[in-house]
Amino acid sequence: MTSSLHVTFRVGTAEYAVPAAQVLHLESFETATHVPGAPSYVAGLVQVRGRVVPVVDLRARFGLPRIDHALAHRVVVVQLGTRVAGLLVDSAREVIQLDDASFQDAPELIKQQANGFVTATVTVRDRLFLIVDVPRVIGQEPAS
Amino acid sequence: MSDDVDLGEFVAGFIAESDELIATANAALLDLEAANLAGAPRPRAVRDLFRALHTIKGLAGMIGVEPIVELAHALEGLVRTADRAGSALARDAVDVSLRGVSAIAERVRAVAAQRAVPPVPAELLDAIAVAAGEVGRPAARAPAPGPTAVDAPGWDAGLTPGDRQQLAAGWGAGHRAWRVSFAPSEASAARGITIASVRARLGELGEVIKVLPRATPGQASSVAFDLLVASAAPAEALARAAATTVDQLVELIAPPAPPAPELDASEPAEAAPRDDGGAMLGRALVRVELARLDELQDQLSLLIVSRFRLEREIAALAERAVDVRALREIANLQGRQLRDLRRAILRARMVRVAEVLEPLALLVRSLGRSAQKEVRLVLDARDAELDKAVADRLLPALVHLVRNAVDHAIEPAEERVARGKPRAGTVTVTCADVGGNRLELIVRDDGRGIDRRAIAARSRRAVDADADLLDVLTSPGFSTRDVATRTSGRGLGMDIVRRIATGDLGGELAISTTPGAGTAFTLRVPLTIALVEVFSFVCGRQTFVVPVSSVEEIFELRAGQDVQPPAAAGASSPVRLAERRGQAIPLRSLGCVLALDGGADARKAIVVRRQGAPVGFTVDRMLGRHEVVVRPVDDPLVKLRGIAGSTDLGDGRPTLVLDLGALVAERPV
Amino acid sequence: MNRLLIVDDSKLMRDMIAACLRPLGAVAFEFAGTGLEAIERLALAAFDLMVLDLNMPDVGGVEVVEFVRAQDRLRELPILIVTTRGDDDSRAQVLGAGASGFLAKPFAPAEILGEVRRLLTPARAIGRAPA
Numbered sequence: 001m002t003s004s005l006h007v008t009f010r011v012g013t014a015e016y017a018v019p020a021a022q023v024l025h026l027e028s029f030e031t032a033t034h035v036p037g038a039p040s041y042v043a044g045l046v047q048v049r050g051r052v053v054p055v056v057d058l059r060a061r062f063g064l065p066r067i068d069h070a071l072a073h074r075v076v077v078v079q080l081g082t083r084v085a086g087l088l089v090d091s092a093r094e095v096i097q098l099d100d101a102s103f104q105d106a107p108e109l110i111k112q113q114a115n116g117f118v119t120a121t122v123t124v125r126d127r128l129f130l131i132v133d134v135p136r137v138i139g140q141e142p143a144s
Numbered sequence: 145m146s147d148d149v150d151l152g153e154f155v156a157g158f159i160a161e162s163d164e165l166i167a168t169a170n171a172a173l174l175d176l177e178a179a180n181l182a183g184a185p186r187p188r189a190v191r192d193l194f195r196a197l198h199t200i201k202g203l204a205g206m207i208g209v210e211p212i213v214e215l216a217h218a219l220e221g222l223v224r225t226a227d228r229a230g231s232a233l234a235r236d237a238v239d240v241s242l243r244g245v246s247a248i249a250e251r252v253r254a255v256a257a258q259r260a261v262p263p264v265p266a267e268l269l270d271a272i273a274v275a276a277g278e279v280g281r282p283a284a285r286a287p288a289p290g291p292t293a294v295d296a297p298g299w300d301a302g303l304t305p306g307d308r309q310q311l312a313a314g315w316g317a318g319h320r321a322w323r324v325s326f327a328p329s330e331a332s333a334a335r336g337i338t339i340a341s342v343r344a345r346l347g348e349l350g351e352v353i354k355v356l357p358r359a360t361p362g363q364a365s366s367v368a369f370d371l372l373v374a375s376a377a378p379a380e381a382l383a384r385a386a387a388t389t390v391d392q393l394v395e396l397i398a399p400p401a402p403p404a405p406e407l408d409a410s411e412p413a414e415a416a417p418r419d420d421g422g423a424m425l426g427r428a429l430v431r432v433e434l435a436r437l438d439e440l441q442d443q444l445s446l447l448i449v450s451r452f453r454l455e456r457e458i459a460a461l462a463e464r465a466v467d468v469r470a471l472r473e474i475a476n477l478q479g480r481q482l483r484d485l486r487r488a489i490l491r492a493r494m495v496r497v498a499e500v501l502e503p504l505a506l507l508v509r510s511l512g513r514s515a516q517k518e519v520r521l522v523l524d525a526r527d528a529e530l531d532k533a534v535a536d537r538l539l540p541a542l543v544h545l546v547r548n549a550v551d552h553a554i555e556p557a558e559e560r561v562a563r564g565k566p567r568a569g570t571v572t573v574t575c576a577d578v579g580g581n582r583l584e585l586i587v588r589d590d591g592r593g594i595d596r597r598a599i600a601a602r603s604r605r606a607v608d609a610d611a612d613l614l615d616v617l618t619s620p621g622f623s624t625r626d627v628a629t630r631t632s633g634r635g636l637g638m639d640i641v642r643r644i645a646t647g648d649l650g651g652e653l654a655i656s657t658t659p660g661a662g663t664a665f666t667l668r669v670p671l672t673i674a675l676v677e678v679f680s681f682v683c684g685r686q687t688f689v690v691p692v693s694s695v696e697e698i699f700e701l702r703a704g705q706d707v708q709p710p711a712a713a714g715a716s717s718p719v720r721l722a723e724r725r726g727q728a729i730p731l732r733s734l735g736c737v738l739a740l741d742g743g744a745d746a747r748k749a750i751v752v753r754r755q756g757a758p759v760g761f762t763v764d765r766m767l768g769r770h771e772v773v774v775r776p777v778d779d780p781l782v783k784l785r786g787i788a789g790s791t792d793l794g795d796g797r798p799t800l801v802l803d804l805g806a807l808v809a810e811r812p813v
Numbered sequence: 814m815n816r817l818l819i820v821d822d823s824k825l826m827r828d829m830i831a832a833c834l835r836p837l838g839a840v841a842f843e844f845a846g847t848g849l850e851a852i853e854r855l856a857l858a859a860f861d862l863m864v865l866d867l868n869m870p871d872v873g874g875v876e877v878v879e880f881v882r883a884q885d886r887l888r889e890l891p892i893l894i895v896t897t898r899g900d901d902d903s904r905a906q907v908l909g910a911g912a913s914g915f916l917a918k919p920f921a922p923a924e925i926l927g928e929v930r931r932l933l934t935p936a937r938a939i940g941r942a943p944a
Contacts, residue, residue, distance in 0.1 A: 025615060033798045034686060035777075036738035037784040037813035045782060045790060045798040051646065052790050052798045054781040083779060139781055151922065154829050161825040191870075198868055199823050202897040205919030206829055328853045339853045340846075355871055357852045359884050366884065367856040369849065453924075456931075677905055692905040699911060700888055725891060725913075725932060769905055 003099040008129060009076055009092035011058045016089075017098060017122070017129040018076070024084065026092055027075040029055075039139070043088050048077060055086035056138055062117065078134055085138045098122055103131060151206060155255065158207045162200055162252045169196040169245045176233045187306050190233070193241075194223045200248065211264045212251050218269055219244045222276040237275040244272055303354060307372075310353045314374025315398040319350060322375065323394040324386045327360070327368040337387045339369050345385035350375020372396075440489050447482060451475070459756030494529040497575045497583070500539060501525060504546055508571060511550040518557045518568040519550050525575040530583060534649060534669060538585075541644040544637040545587040545665050546571055553591030553663055563660070565590065578668070582651070588664040594657040614655045618642040645669060650775055676774050678801065680767040680793060681748070684740025687767065689791060690750065690802050696758060697751040698766065699724070706731050717812050722749065722760060732808070734761040738786075739813045754808040761804055774801050785810055815840045815933060816859065820851040820877070821866040821895070830864055830895070833922040834929055848872030852880060855887060862933055864925075865912075867896035867903065875910050882911040891932035895925070 005020035025048075032044030032055050041060040045052055055075055059066060067090075075086040103120040110118060120131040172193035179186040201216035219241055226233045233241065247268060254261045303311070314321055326342045339355070346352050354372040375382060383390045454475055462468045505521045512519035530538070554560075554569030561567055571589045578584045599616055600607045607613040618638045645653040651669035678689035679698070701722060711718035717736030721728050735746055746762035753759075774789040777800075786807040790798040817834065819842055821827050831842045843858070845851040848869050855863070863881075867874030874894060881887045893914040894907045904915050914928050 031797070033790070033800060034740075035782045035784070035787065035800065036740065037786070038782050042781050045777065045800075047792065047796055047798050052775055052777065054777075054779045056781065085779060085781065151829055151832070154825060154832070157825040157828060161823060195822070195868065195870065198897060199826075202918045203823060203825055205897065206826070208919075328857060330857050333853075333857060339849045343849070355849055357849065357872065357880055359880070361884070365856055366886070367852055369853075679905070679909060692908065695908055697913060698908055699913075700882070702885075702888060725889075766909060769909055 003097050005095055006098045006129075007076060007092065008094045008096060009074065009087075009089040011062055011089050012064045015127065015129050016118075016132050017096070018078065018132050018134055020095055022078045022080060022134055024077040024079050027077060027086070028071075029073045029075045029088060030069070032088075046075065046086060048075070048086070051084060053077060053084055053086050055088050057088045058137070059088070059090070061137060062114070078138070080135055080138070083138065087134075087137065096124065098124070098129070106130070151208075155207060158203055159252055159256045161203060162212075162248075165196040165200050166245055166249050166252070169193055169200075170242070172196065173233070173238055173241055173245065177235070177238045180233070180235060180238070190223060190226060194220065197223060207255075209251065209255060209261055211261050212248055214264050214269070215244055215248050215251075218272045222272050225276045234275075240268075240271045240275045243268060303372075307354050310351065311372070311374060311396075312398075314351060314353070319374045319376045321353075321396040321398070322373050322379070322382060323396065324371045324373055324382060324388070325368050325392060326371065326386050326388065327363070327365045329365050332387060342369075342386050343371065346371060346373050346375075346382065349373070349377040349381055349385055440492070444482070444485060444489060447485075451478060451482060454478075455753065455756065459753070462756055493532045495532050495535050497525040497528040497530050497535070497585075498523065500530065500535045501542070501573055501575075503539075504542065504573065507543065508546060508550060511547060512554075515550055516556065517550065517554050519554050520568050520570055521546070522570055522572045523574075524572065528575040528577055528583060530669075537644055537649060538667075538669060541641040541667070542573065542585065542587065544641050546573070548638070549587065549589040549591065549663070553589040553593075555592055582668050582670060585667045585669070586664055587667075588662060590662040593659040593661055594655075594663055595659065596657075610655055610657075613657070614642075614653065617655070618653070641665075650773065676801075677769065677771050678791070679750075679769055680799070681750070681763045682765050682767060683746065683763040684735040684738065685764075686740060687793070688763075688800050688802050689770070689772070689793070690752075690804055691788075692769065694752050694803070694805060695750055696753055699749055699751070701731075701747045701749055701762065727758075729758050729760050731760045731762055734763050734804075734807075737761070737807055737810060737812050750804065752804045752808070754805045759804075759808045761807070784813075815861040816843065817841070817929070818843050818845060818851065818854055818860045818863040820845045820848070820863060820869075820874075822846050822869045823866075826866070830925065833925045836926055837929065837933075848874065848877040851877055855881060855890075860890065862891045862893065862929060864893045864895060864929070867894060867907070875906055878907065878910040878912050893925075893928055893932060895920070 006017040007020050007023045007026070008015055008017045010016070027046075027048045029046070032046045034044045035042060035054070038044075038054075041057055043055040043057040043060075046055050047053075053075075057066075070090075072091040073088065074092040075088055076092055077084065077086050099122075102124075103122050106114075106118050106121050116136050117133055118130045119133045122129050122131065169192075172189040175189040176186055176193070179189065197216045197220045201213055201220060204210075204212035204216065222237060222241060222244075223233070226237060247264065251261045311321055324346065326339060328339060332338070343352055343355060351374045352371055353374055356370050356372075358368045358370055360366060360368045371386070373382065379390045379393055379395075383393055458468050458471050458475060461471070501523050505523065508519055508521040549571045550569075554571070555563070555565075557567045560569065569589065569591055571587070573585065573587050575583060575585045594613065594617075596607050596613060599613065603616045603619075605612065605616065607616055618641065642653050645651050645667045649669045651667060653668075654666045655663065656666070657663040677692040679692055679695060680687060680689045682688075705724075706720045706722040708718065709721050717733055720731040720733075722731045723729075729751065731749060733746055734740075734750075746764050748763050748766055749760035750763060751758050751760045770793060772791040772793065774791050777783065777787055777790045786803055787800055788803040788806075789801045791801055793799050815837065817840055819827050819830050821830065824846070827844045827846075831844075834840060834842075843854060843860070845854050849872055851863065851865065852872070854860075865874050865877060872880075874896070878892055878894070881890065881892065891913045892911075893916060894912045895916045895918055896903060896907075897918045907915055913932055916925060916928055
């Protein structure tokens with residue numbers, strides 16, 4: 001029974017959560033340097049806090065149409081092992097405590113449709129959060 | 145006819161020309177000596193001197209007289225340093241230069257008498273090196289004569305500050321300034337009227353400050369020359385000298401400007417010796433080593449150039465179906481050895497950190513005085529060494545950290561005593577080699593420490609963790625004071641410190657602080673960084689760079705120069721062919737290979753070699769050259785063929801470094 | 814008959830280069846001592862190749878290359894740079910400007926001969942009006 005901090009963000013109409021332990025920091029986003037040949041869901045490279053980091057456009061990754069850049073857009077910079085990558089989201093602001101026990105396994109239908117990107121859901125006061133499998137999102141294996 | 149040419153027949157010509165060049169050098173040196181007494185810079189004399197030495201060096205090299213090459217090279221280095229320091233040679237430097245030129249003359253006479261040429265005395269070379277070290281110190285510069293803000297419409301892009309000075313001097317002396325245009329033609333040339341003769345004649349009537357060529361397509365002669373002349377002679381005389389008419393002359397009028405701010409007389413004039421070093425760190429010892437290191441690097445470059453040619457020869461042989469495998473192996477081995485040699489030379493460029501940090505002690509003293517605090521600096525770098533390029537980039541960051549410490553961290557003496565601390569605050573800079581090609585520098589103070597609560601309140605985020613605290617402190621625009629302090633400004637520098645440490649140098653920055661006791665900033669930087677020279681260019685509206693060493697040639701495609709050979713029907717971006725000097729070179733559109741938008745009108749071709757064969761990539765336009773640090777891009781998401789890394793051209797955004805050779809056979813992405 | 818323009822501010826150097834290239838056979842030389850003269854000659858006659866020194870008074874070698882390359886009729890002219898500054902930076906500068914080849918002084922006669930042979934297209938002279 002553990003409860004830990006999670007960083008939440010919005011992509012499209014859904015809200016997502018990732019463990020704060022995986023998050024290095026949040027950055028505002030303007031443009032990324034396009035990387036020819038990279039998968040289409042890679043927005044490109046950005047320079048943050050002195051590091052050059054690849055950014056995954058979660059809208060593209062999650063099958064949503066592209067939208068124009070807005071001030072609220074954020075890059076959630078995550079670190080997994082030695083890899084550091086960024087997740088481009090529509091907005092990100094809150095950090096909330098989530099109780100492991102209240103996680104519910106995501107419906108099979110959704111897991112399949114989401115390509116394994118979503119592992120669980122949790123509801124906090126009528127708000128639905130989808131828990132993200134970050135390693136999978138940033139492609140531990142090359143995308144087909 | 146045999147291909148063998150013996151340059152021995154040119155020895156007589158060598159002697160004659162050397163005598164002239166030696167006379168020029170001596171005249172320039174005497175002029176510089178006189179200039180010293182008058183306190184005026186003489187950029188022309190420095191340039192003439194440099195060119196004379198440079199030419200002697202080249203000629204002696206061709207004829208094969210090593211001692212003269214050595215002497216000329218050493219003197220060249222001395223003059224180059226002088227040129228950067230303000231177009232003047234101090235008395236000692238003039239003396240040693242005259243000795244050097246005399247030593248050259250002595251050896252030319254030996255060649256003439258067919259005697260053995262004596263080697264160069266080490267003592268003389270040392271004296272020259274020492275003089276070069278002293279010349280480099282930015283001493284008091286001679287103030288520029290007169291106002292220098294001159295209005296020269298139509299010329300502005302082409303005039304250097306030195307030219308403007310001359311123009312202003314001309315007006316000051318009561319002369320008039322004219323633009324005289326001369327268009328050469330076969331008919332005039334047949335009558336002996338050429339740009340050289342026109343220039344000489346105008347030179348007799350006044351001073352020719354500048355000559356600029358101008359393309360005039362569609363006119364009888366495809367170029368014209370514009371000469372900027374300052375003269376007291378009547379317009380008619382000038383027109384006659386240029387074989388033109390008075391109505392073709394354009395006069396430039398002196399502006400009624402008030403005296404302009406002083407020109408920085410240390411600005412190198414055009415066609416001046418090129419700068420090939422980094423910032424001057426002003427240590428005589430380092431400078432002597434640098435001169436020899438420069439020579440080492442020159443020699444290395446010659447080796448690299450000849451290796452290029454070796455590869456071309458191997459390619460030519462391969463074309464004739466000769467089995468070149470063994471040759472290629474040797475060439476590759478040589479390539480590796482050259483890389484090792486280069487690394488060894490880079491190691492030789494290491495400078496002692498203790499020397500790099502010396503200026504900090506003075507800085508701390510003067511900062512303390514203006515902030516009215518008592519502060520002392522303790523430096524402990526032991527024998528730590530750092531690549532000169534890293535040191536150059538690191539010093540501003542250290543300076544800023546030290547300033548911050550004096551400004552914000554160290555308390556006034558009374559407050560310190562009240563807290564039971566020694567009166568004088570201490571800022572310590574230590575440096576240690578921590579292995580793994582890294583150096584760790586710590587800037588520590590025994591001052592107030594950082595008030596986390598205040599920072600948290602200002603930034604409205606939790607800063608309990610050191611990493612978060614550092615984040616906040618290094619955010620652009622963050623400042624712990626509302627009012628700018630006299631010495632530190634608004635604390636905007638911390639983000640730059642971070643950028644230097646982690647961005648430019650690819651290192652790390654960390655902080656630790658204890659309220660009341662002090663703060664320590666830790667920088668971990670690499671001992672050496674590889675600086676790569678690259679060309680930048682635009683393709684499909686995106687900017688890329690490619691290492692210069694991989695480029696064989698850059699040319700512009702003319703209309704119709706490229707053709708489409710047979711390809712599969714509907715093939716996307718098939719390879720084209722361009723005719724170039726009798727050879728057919730395959731051409732790929734980089735924009736197509738990289739699937740970029742735009743890039744349809746790519747007329748610039750960058751030629752690289754792949755397994756000995758040339759291949760051209762067409763791009764939109766070339767931008768320029770840069771010396772950059774390349775960071776690897778190895779996250780699986782972006783690890784791709786053809787992408788060698790990323791760099792920062794100064795705009796804060798990653799720019800991709802391309803490996804064109806790897807893209808030669810790639811299908812479009 | 815190939816027409817070569819040799820540009821260097823040292824007369825001795827010009828003569829030596831010409832001597833090195835005589836084995837080419839059917840070749841005529843013209844000389845220029847400054848960048849300005851080189852530009853003038855190129856404007857008035859057609860050449861098959863130019864050998865150019867970098868370090869000259871007034872208009873330096875790199876500027877000559879840039880100026881020449883900017884003119885349509887001279888875009889294809891093979892330009893061989895010879896210079897005592899054989900370092901990467903010079904080579905890069907010169908490549909960026911559009912030179913066709915680069916040779917560092919001092920060089921052996923066979924070297925410059927080889928380079929010029931490589932760069933020469935026997936049949937065509939650059940600078941004549943297209944047929």
